[in-house]
Amino acid sequence: MKQFEVNFDGLVGPTHNYAGLSFGNVASLNNAKSTSSPKQAAKQGLLKMKALADMGMLQGVLAPQERPDILTLRRLGFTGTDGQVLEKAAKQAPAIFLACCSASSMWTANAATVSPSADTADGRVHFTPANLTNKFHRSLEPEVTGNILKATFADERFFQHHAHLPDNEHFGDEGAANHTRLCSDYGHAGVEIFVYGRYAFDSSKPAPTRFPARQTLEACQAVARLHGLSDEGVVYVQQNPDVIDQGVFHNDVIAVGNRNVLFYHEQAFHNTQAALAEIQQKYGDDKLHFIQVNTSDVSVEDAVKTYLFNTQIISLPNGEMAIIAPTECQENPAVARYLDKLVTLGTPIKQVHFFDVKQSMRNGGGPACLRLRVALTDKEVDAVNPNTLINDGLFERLNLWVDKHYRDVLSVDDLRDPQLLSESRSALDELTQILKLGSVYPFQR
Numbered sequence: 001m002k003q004f005e006v007n008f009d010g011l012v013g014p015t016h017n018y019a020g021l022s023f024g025n026v027a028s029l030n031n032a033k034s035t036s037s038p039k040q041a042a043k044q045g046l047l048k049m050k051a052l053a054d055m056g057m058l059q060g061v062l063a064p065q066e067r068p069d070i071l072t073l074r075r076l077g078f079t080g081t082d083g084q085v086l087e088k089a090a091k092q093a094p095a096i097f098l099a100c101c102s103a104s105s106m107w108t109a110n111a112a113t114v115s116p117s118a119d120t121a122d123g124r125v126h127f128t129p130a131n132l133t134n135k136f137h138r139s140l141e142p143e144v145t146g147n148i149l150k151a152t153f154a155d156e157r158f159f160q161h162h163a164h165l166p167d168n169e170h171f172g173d174e175g176a177a178n179h180t181r182l183c184s185d186y187g188h189a190g191v192e193i194f195v196y197g198r199y200a201f202d203s204s205k206p207a208p209t210r211f212p213a214r215q216t217l218e219a220c221q222a223v224a225r226l227h228g229l230s231d232e233g234v235v236y237v238q239q240n241p242d243v244i245d246q247g248v249f250h251n252d253v254i255a256v257g258n259r260n261v262l263f264y265h266e267q268a269f270h271n272t273q274a275a276l277a278e279i280q281q282k283y284g285d286d287k288l289h290f291i292q293v294n295t296s297d298v299s300v301e302d303a304v305k306t307y308l309f310n311t312q313i314i315s316l317p318n319g320e321m322a323i324i325a326p327t328e329c330q331e332n333p334a335v336a337r338y339l340d341k342l343v344t345l346g347t348p349i350k351q352v353h354f355f356d357v358k359q360s361m362r363n364g365g366g367p368a369c370l371r372l373r374v375a376l377t378d379k380e381v382d383a384v385n386p387n388t389l390i391n392d393g394l395f396e397r398l399n400l401w402v403d404k405h406y407r408d409v410l411s412v413d414d415l416r417d418p419q420l421l422s423e424s425r426s427a428l429d430e431l432t433q434i435l436k437l438g439s440v441y442p443f444q445r
């Protein structure tokens with residue numbers, strides 16, 4: 001039996017824009033209302049997918065969501081034709097309208113939490129879409145995310161899909177961005193690390209004071225229960241509230257793991273030593289590489305600015321690990337120096353590859369935000385919808401599709417244009433045919 005980690009990247013949607021929607025996410029607020037390029041954003045994402053496929057990795061793609069979200073605007077009382085709904089919402093409630101236009105589903109690290117079959121009680125791969133309750137614009141995603149995941153992982157013999165957790169801040173869940181898994185090989189039972197920002201039912205516990213903690217311990221525990229994980233295979237770690245207050249809105253902005261490596265900033269966790277000890281104890285006797293980056297080498301501010309930890313650590317077919325980093329890491333002297341040193345430290349990480357994903361970075365989404373990791377055996381890979389796996393043909397087809405449907409530039413004012421709604425729907429309708437997803441969007445149902 002062979003085993004793989006397959007990265008499913010989110011395709012950037014045709015309404016990609018900068019609306020400053022994410023309080024606590026420094027990049028989102030800093031770039032509010034600047035002009036975006038949906039076409040460039042989608043192509044930057046596709047190039048990263050293609051590059052990983054060319055490195056010998058299995059690479060998948062997840063479809064974006066329907067935006068503007070007319071269905072939600074109707075639920076909020078805007079009436080008439082779709083065009084009138086758009087016009088009324090844009091005029092009467094511009095902030096709500098902008099939230100209903102976000103292409104934020106591109107960050108598929110927040111699409112769901114995934115537990116591989118080696119970890120689960122019933123031996124299937126489990127998916128729970130994230131409810132993303134902390135941000136209104138993101139809370140609109142889980143229903144359609146579930147549809148897309150079911151259309152991508154359809155075979156019930158191998159894949160089990162759960163409903164997202166109750167839509168309430170007590171169970172705030174941001175998916176795989178706060179979840180990482182250590183294992184000796186992808187197909188072996190591993191240790192799933194769930195990182196939370198606060199306790200929902202105990203206000204005496206530490207919590208950030210400036211920015212919101214989006215993920216609760218209780219949400220993590222619910223996902224672990226749903227997935228049938230054993231207590232011996234799970235570690236819950238509290239994120240350091242101080243770093244949330246410095247703009248680390250998800251754990252994947254300050255830590256990332258792959259196989260036997262945990263790469264994290266000194267300030268990432270609330271109680272680091274206890275967390276690492278529990279992880280090592282549950283992992284067993286095999287060697288784990290805890291690669292800690294100290295503040296004296298890279299400050300939290302630089303980590304947030306460059307997304308040093310929002311890198312993907314991948315295991316290449318030759319067994320070496322490589323870091324997939326945004327070009328911002330290359331441009332920052334302290335971070336560049338650190339990465340130069342890292343590959344000489346004798347850890348499994350031997351290579352660094354830089355990618356320009358600036359369109360996404362400007363909204364606080366680095367390489368790791370753009371992908372959902374799904375560890376699969378060869379049999380499970382065969383059960384995945386094959387039209388969602390990137391190869392030369394699909395890469396070319398998706399580029400042509402982007403050229404045909406996407407705008408070069410988009411300002412937030414353009415979002416009220418009824419033409420954009422119809423462009424977006426024809427694009428997505430064609431995409432569901434390319435990826436053979438069936439009808440996943442409200443406008444198709």
Ligand SMILES: NCCC[C@H](NC(=O)CCC(=O)O)C(=O)O
Binds near residue numbers: 028249
């Ligand atoms: N994992 C990265 C997620 C980034 C995402 N940004 C946004 O939604 C910003 C959208 C805007 O401001 O237009 C977030 O904060 O959840």
